[in-house]
Amino acid sequence: MNERNEAVIRTAEDIAAMIPGILSERNVQAEWEVYVEAGRNGSFQIENEELEKAQRRFYSGVGLRIASGGYVGFSYATGLKHGRRGVEELVRKALALAKLGEVEFHGFPAYSKAPAVAGVYDRRIDEIPFEEAYEMAEELAGYMRDVKPSDEYILSGGVSLAVRTVGVMNSNGVEAVESRTMMKVSGYTVKKGERPGDGYSFQTYRHLVSPEDMEGIVRKSLEDAKKNSEASKMEGYTGEIALHPHALASILSVFLPNLMGDSVYYGRSRISRVGEAVASDALTIRDDARIEGWPGSYSFDGEGAPGQSTVLIERGEVRSFLLDETYARLLGMKSTGNGLRGFRSTPEIGTSNVIIEPGKESCRDPDVPMVVKVFGEHTANPVSGDFSLTVDLGEFRGRYFKDNMLTGNVFDLLRNISVIGRDPERVGNFSSPVVISRARIV
Amino acid sequence: MEMEIDVDTDSLIQTAEILANRYGIRYYEVRIVEETFSTVRSQNGRIDELSSNNEIGIGIRAFNGAWGFSSANEPSRVEKAIRTAMKIAKLSKQKPERSGIHVGDPIVDRVILKGRKEVPMEEKLSLVRHTSSLLDVDGISNRQVAYMDSTVHQIYFNSVGSFIETSIPRLRFFMAVTAKEGSNMQQSWKSLGGTVGWELMERTDVEGIADEIVRDALSLLKASSPPAGSFDVIMDPELTGVFIHEALGHAAEADSVKTGESILTGKLGEKIGVDGLNVVDDPTLPGKFGSYVYDDEGIPAKRVEIIKDGVLTGYLNNRETSAVLELEPNGHGRAQDYAHQPLVRMGNTFIEPGDWSFEEMIEEMRNGLYMVGDKGGQVDIANGTFTFAAREGYIVENGEIKEKVRDVALSGKILDILKDVRALGRDLRIEYPGYCGKGQWVPVDDGGPHVLTKAIVGGV
Numbered sequence: 067m068n069e070r071n072e073a074v075i076r077t078a079e080d081i082a083a084m085i086p087g088i089l090s091e092r093n094v095q096a097e098w099e100v101y102v103e104a105g106r107n108g109s110f111q112i113e114n115e116e117l118e119k120a121q122r123r124f125y126s127g128v129g130l131r132i133a134s135g136g137y138v139g140f141s142y143a144t145g146l147k148h149g150r151r152g153v154e155e156l157v158r159k160a161l162a163l164a165k166l167g168e169v170e171f172h173g174f175p176a177y178s179k180a181p182a183v184a185g186v187y188d189r190r191i192d193e194i195p196f197e198e199a200y201e202m203a204e205e206l207a208g209y210m211r212d213v214k215p216s217d218e219y220i221l222s223g224g225v226s227l228a229v230r231t232v233g234v235m236n237s238n239g240v241e242a243v244e245s246r247t248m249m250k251v252s253g254y255t256v257k258k259g260e261r262p263g264d265g266y267s268f269q270t271y272r273h274l275v276s277p278e279d280m281e282g283i284v285r286k287s288l289e290d291a292k293k294n295s296e297a298s299k300m301e302g303y304t305g306e307i308a309l310h311p312h313a314l315a316s317i318l319s320v321f322l323p324n325l326m327g328d329s330v331y332y333g334r335s336r337i338s339r340v341g342e343a344v345a346s347d348a349l350t351i352r353d354d355a356r357i358e359g360w361p362g363s364y365s366f367d368g369e370g371a372p373g374q375s376t377v378l379i380e381r382g383e384v385r386s387f388l389l390d391e392t393y394a395r396l397l398g399m400k401s402t403g404n405g406l407r408g409f410r411s412t413p414e415i416g417t418s419n420v421i422i423e424p425g426k427e428s429c430r431d432p433d434v435p436m437v438v439k440v441f442g443e444h445t446a447n448p449v450s451g452d453f454s455l456t457v458d459l460g461e462f463r464g465r466y467f468k469d470n471m472l473t474g475n476v477f478d479l480l481r482n483i484s485v486i487g488r489d490p491e492r493v494g495n496f497s498s499p500v501v502i503s504r505a506r507i508v
Numbered sequence: 509m510e511m512e513i514d515v516d517t518d519s520l521i522q523t524a525e526i527l528a529n530r531y532g533i534r535y536y537e538v539r540i541v542e543e544t545f546s547t548v549r550s551q552n553g554r555i556d557e558l559s560s561n562n563e564i565g566i567g568i569r570a571f572n573g574a575w576g577f578s579s580a581n582e583p584s585r586v587e588k589a590i591r592t593a594m595k596i597a598k599l600s601k602q603k604p605e606r607s608g609i610h611v612g613d614p615i616v617d618r619v620i621l622k623g624r625k626e627v628p629m630e631e632k633l634s635l636v637r638h639t640s641s642l643l644d645v646d647g648i649s650n651r652q653v654a655y656m657d658s659t660v661h662q663i664y665f666n667s668v669g670s671f672i673e674t675s676i677p678r679l680r681f682f683m684a685v686t687a688k689e690g691s692n693m694q695q696s697w698k699s700l701g702g703t704v705g706w707e708l709m710e711r712t713d714v715e716g717i718a719d720e721i722v723r724d725a726l727s728l729l730k731a732s733s734p735p736a737g738s739f740d741v742i743m744d745p746e747l748t749g750v751f752i753h754e755a756l757g758h759a760a761e762a763d764s765v766k767t768g769e770s771i772l773t774g775k776l777g778e779k780i781g782v783d784g785l786n787v788v789d790d791p792t793l794p795g796k797f798g799s800y801v802y803d804d805e806g807i808p809a810k811r812v813e814i815i816k817d818g819v820l821t822g823y824l825n826n827r828e829t830s831a832v833l834e835l836e837p838n839g840h841g842r843a844q845d846y847a848h849q850p851l852v853r854m855g856n857t858f859i860e861p862g863d864w865s866f867e868e869m870i871e872e873m874r875n876g877l878y879m880v881g882d883k884g885g886q887v888d889i890a891n892g893t894f895t896f897a898a899r900e901g902y903i904v905e906n907g908e909i910k911e912k913v914r915d916v917a918l919s920g921k922i923l924d925i926l927k928d929v930r931a932l933g934r935d936l937r938i939e940y941p942g943y944c945g946k947g948q949w950v951p952v953d954d955g956g957p958h959v960l961t962k963a964i965v966g967g968v
Contacts, residue, residue, distance in 0.1 A: 113767050120596045121577035123847055124585050144563050145582035166629060167558030200599050220768050256769045256890040264890035332551045333649035334686050336693060442886045445897030445917045449686055449693035452733060454917035454966020456895040458888065469893050471919055471966035473736060508736040508966055
């Protein structure tokens with residue numbers, strides 16, 4: 067166990083040890099949960115092939131939930147050192163808010179130890195001296211200068227390294243602590259001139275990656291910028307469309323809110339029950355927090371429920387929702403370990419790693435337009451499913467296109483999936499092969 | 509002094525000075541921020557979040573040819589953070605050709621803005637509960653109400669002797685409904701806010717707004733999608749706001765001009781819009797959601813004319829970009845909070861009104877779409893392509909407003925669309941608070957008059 071793990075769990079234990087006394091002094095019967103977090107992140111920003119900004123930030127804090135008389139309240143404070151008076155104040159505030167707001171309490175999780183997921187922590191990220199990380203970023207900037215084809219190109223990007231330790235304890239006996247590391251590398255290339263273009267590429271990891279991997283991301287952004295500058299608007303088209311994992315990630319972000327337990331419970335989802343057919347039977351989607359070394363993986367969520375692999379859609383039918391403890395109980399289900407949070411807030415339902423199960427076919431048909439990247443997905447309508455996104459890069463019959471809009475309805479698009487490709491690609495915490503469905507290009 | 513951040517600033521200044529000397533740092537600045545806030549949210553009549561907290565943190569930036577930054581939220585880490593920022597800056601290799609920042613003269617000032625009225629939590633709760641009950645109507649499957657207020661109290665000091673204390677209140681109120689009929693679902697919402705206190709809620713017609721969004725969501729169930737393709741479009745002031753934010757605002761942020769990434773690089777003085785088109789970003793407008801007095805680099809906020817009579821006349825800048833591009837600093841360096849470095853950001857961005865009445869504009873367009881409301885947008889500043897989305901709209905045929913259509917995104921090219929503007933309404937509204945994301949979130953407002961232009965509509 068490293069030093070930060072110890073500091074975090076010691077803080078949680080100290081606070082947990084004080085709570086029963088504080089409650090009995092106040093003559094209050096209550097359930098409680100202590101969430102503790104401490105971390106550090108360093109990031110390096112490269113502009114015009116020069117390292118321009120570097121930072122190293124520290125943070126820590128404690129969030130407390132207290133439930134009494136059927137209501138729950140929350141309070142938080144920054145830092146890890148809180149004496150008896152500090153904890154009394156947190157308890158007082160949480161109890162007062164519970165009483166005032168009448169926020170209904172449905173229970174904290176009760177689990178024995180969550181099984182550990184391998185590869186969520188890399189000591190090398192935690193312990194890398196800042197000077198060494200700085201040098202690594204300088205070298206990436208140097209690589210950008212080396213591969214810059216001409217003054218028409220501007221290369222930028224960044225590297226960030228983070229470590230975060232979280233600990234949860236509650237009155238049901240949950241006690242969990244875990245350190246997680248994260249590395250993100252990005253490249254952004256702009257091509258100036260008569261035919262401007264740009265390309266953005268990124269990847270996230272739980273482990274320290276090699277300079278070669280980082281350079282690969284810069285090269286990808288350069289290649290995409292070249293393709294983007296060659297691209298032009300294509301004629302309108304309606305019919306079969308191949309979606310690259312990047313584009314599919316954007317489109318799925320319009321659909322996934324419909325699987326969140328709170329949306330379902332509060333009538334904000336198009337889906338109301340497990341078993342509903344919502345997609346083509348070629349489609350299986352799962353949320354999986356237990357994949358070794360993946361950026362969205364964790365052993366337990368923000369309230370101590372074990373991270374798990376949850377099949378959300380199986381052969382087109384809804385198999386489960388994404389749930390935290392509260393909405394699991396409200397819907398009469400079991401938490402899927404998707405309560406995500408920081409110390410400043412209570413858990414909110416979110417995804418870990420989202421995976422579209424690959425199929426068996428190839429999706430390489432030059433006569434089907436391939437949409438590679440789109441933007442503007444946050445303007446789409448998750449409840450109606452309507453989307454109209456701007457195409458950043460596509461390919462059709464050997465030519466690149468951009469500036470068109472890709473329009474459709476996400477529910478229709480999922481139902482019309484005809485082919486799921488066989489070669490998955492990971493983009494951050496999302497993985498999918500190319501998928502073929504129907505939509506319109508305007 | 510009514511408010512006081514519980515930090516010994518004198519000793520911090522001393523510590524920073526000693527460390528700057530030790531590390532040979534040319535310039536540094538420190539922000540100590542205390543944020544106090546409360547939030548009340550309800551969904552379908554239940555309060556699902558009630559919070560009230562405050563937090564203090566410190567952010568330090570040091571410049572030595574490149575920036576070093578560090579932040580901390582524990583008192584025991586403050587000195588370490590100052591040291592870290594300076595050590596990082598010290599690591600940077602000198603790059604004399606692009607290493608300038610505007611330093612300027614020291615500013616000593618204290619500006620404490622307060623809402624005219626403050627109320628206890630009980631009153632905020634009862635507003636949320638009351639509003640939620642107003643939205644409890646047949647056909648509405650989901651209703652959300654959220655109230656948020658905050659006060660950001662900041663002490664800024666830098667190595668040339670500036671010492672600026674500011675306090676800014678901010679309030680936001682949001683209500684949304686989802687209407688449902690079988691598998692058909694539609695949403696409508698309204699958001700309001702400003703750098704104000706509870707007095708905003710007292711002059712808000714909550715009942716009227718509740719009626720309006722319920723009616724809207726229910727009528728959208730019967731609306732069809734707008735047609736797809738290139739159309740003449742009249743935008744209402746709210747859609748004009750997100751339009752100009754995406755179509756011009758981001759590309760005029762000087763950080764991307766400095767790197768050369770923005771399509772507006774090198775275009776100062778060029779005609780990029782029609783005659784009579786004026787676009788302004790003004791953080792000094794009183795009470796607006798994107799308003800502030802000093803930016804997070806201690807520079808006074810200034811009104812900037814980005815486009816004057818169709819000509820690109822200004823970029824939004826900060827200490828660094830104003831020096832590199834040799835422009836007058838205009839105070840647009842903003843940070844999400846103490847743990848983030850300031851970036852070049854907008855404040856309140858708007859198109860100035862013209863002299864057309866709405867009726868004249870409908871008549872001028874004859875056939876096209878009248879699109880209303882803001883659903884966000886996004887821009888690719890290198891390619892000059894942007895998208896912006898409307899909450900709903902109407903088909904206009906032969907100069908008459910006809911059937912209602914659903915939400916849709918529109919898109920255009922920065923260097924074309926401002927030349928396609930055919931009419932500017934004589935109305936002006938800047939009352940559409942929101943948060944703009946650029947790796948960090950900052951509060952902004954935008955707006956304008958009704959505007960007639962041409963865009964690609966992503967309909968069916």
